[in-house]
Every structure is written in C-alpha cells, then in structure tokens.
Amino acid sequence: MISKNENWLYVISPKHKFIDLNFKEIWRYKDLMILFVKRNVVTLYKQTILGPLWYLIQPLFTSVIFTLVFNNLANISTGNGVPSFLFNLAGITLWNYFKECLVGTSDTFKKNQSIFGKVYFPRVIMPISVVVSNLIKFGIQLLVLIGFYIYFLFFTNQATQIFPQIELLLLPVLVFFMGILGLGFGMIISSMTTKYRDLSYLVTFGVQLLMYASAVMYPLELIKTKVAEDRLPQLAGLFIEYNPMTTIIETFRYIVLGVGEFSIPKIIYVILISSFLFLIGLIIFNKTEKSFIDTV
Secondary structure (H helix, E strand, C coil), rough: CCCCCCCCCCCCCCCCCCCCCCCHHHCHHHHHHHHHHHHHHHHHCCCCHHHHHHHHHHHHHHHHHHHHHHHHHHCHHHHCCCCHHHHHHHHHHHHHHHHHHHHHHCCCCHCCCHHHHHCCCEEEHHHHHHHHHHHHHHHHHHHHHHHHHHHHHHCCCHHHHCCHHHHEEEEEEHHHHHHHHHHHHHHHHHHHHCCCCCCCHHHHHHHHHHHHHCCCCCCHHHHHHHHCCCCCHHHHHHHCCCCCCHHHHHHHHHHHHCCCCCCHHHHHHHHHHHHHHHHHHHHHHHHHCCCCHCCC
C-alpha cells in the first residue's frame, strides 16, 4: 500500500479522467517531442533530389494550375482586381497547413504501433509533434507568399488592389485554431482506423473533396451568388459557408489582400467548433490508446 506521505516521480495507475491532457507530463517529455519534430522534418524529403524545395514547388505549381483553370478558363473573378495567382496562393498556403495536420495525424496509431508497443510516453505527443513540425513548412510557404506579395505590391501596377488590414494581428489566432481543427479531426480518424482500416484509404480522397468545399480557389461571394440565382443547392451553399476552413481562408484573404469576408461571429464559431472537435478527438484518442495495440 502506497503511503500518502511518499513523493513518487512516476505512478502507474488506471486513468479515470474523462478528458486527460496532462500538460505537466507533456512538458516533462518536451525533449522527446522536439526529437519527433526533427524526425518529421528531416525524414519527409530524405533521399529526394530537390529535398525541402518541394515546400516551395507544390504551392507554386498548384497556384499556377488553379489560376489557369479556374480564373482564366472558368473566368472566376477574385474580386476587386486582386491578382488571381496571389489570391490562389493565399488560399493554398493555409489549406496546405490544415491538410498536412489532418493527414499527418490521421494514421498516428497505425504508423507508430511499433513504438507504442515498446515504450511508454504520452501518446498525444505524437500527433502534437506533427502539428508543430508542419508549422515549419507553413512558415516557409508563408515566406513565399510574402515574397510574391511584395512583388505584386511594389513591382506591378496592381499595388492599389492589394492592401493588408489591421486585423492581420489575428493571424496567429487563425493558424492556432486551424492546427487545433486538423489535430482534432486527425485524432478522431486515427482512433477509428484502428478498427476500420479502410478509413485510411478515404482520408486522402475526402481531404481532396473538402478542399473544393473550402473556398480555396474561389471567393465565398461567388457561392452566395450561385445560391441566390438557384444555380447551386442551398444546402451545398450552407455547407461551404459554414465550413470552418472557409471562414479561416476568407478571413486570411481579407486581412492580407483586402478581399473576402471578415465576420467576428464566424471567427467565434470557428474557435468553438475547433475547440469542440479537439476535445472530442482527445477523449476518443485517450480511450483508444488503452486498447489499440490489440486491434492494430
């Protein structure tokens, strides 16, 4: 029997908390998290010819394709004369971070089952390290966006069409809750794939479809116009409008380019939805980690 007067460094016991996010324990394992972050960054493009240049190539090529297809061929206007390439690059930069967080955390249990079965550490460190390591990639792509932003602002005749807003100070909040949103979704999917393996095959396909419903390559105003003209089902319009990523991308475009929609109630809505999904994901993740080794 353990005396109440004894101070133990570690106590192994069943967890009884419904929501268990032990920040003290996570902080104690911060060095391990840093190692995981380094591993994620170094091994991502290891044994590739271009290496980290893929961080730059992917958003640039995607922006060019979106500009040619959606703006030039489909004649979708970006609104207020904003350069279509810059419009698309802004949306893709944010979308890539969310996508990498979601996809990277959605197979946590399956990808790390050999580690989880051998040594103890707070399992939630693994998906959190994915979100943190993707911040490095996001930072690089954000610098690329800033570079093209400066080019269009000072070296073209479109300087009067793009201008940042004072609400740019909210960018860290947007990025934080975007990461929380991806982390919450990812932990839910990761927990479900321990029993339903075919879900892992649907993630990439589902994320691709979700991108088209997140106003990445078109303004939200276009969807509202299509719904008003009865050229788009109202249910589809509501799904796109109240998709949390749509609000994040529209807000980002507003504070950076001066186009898009800025709504405090919708930002609060995103914060609440992201926090709720994170808590739900954490509950399911903590419950799954106790028995996943028997099903993976």
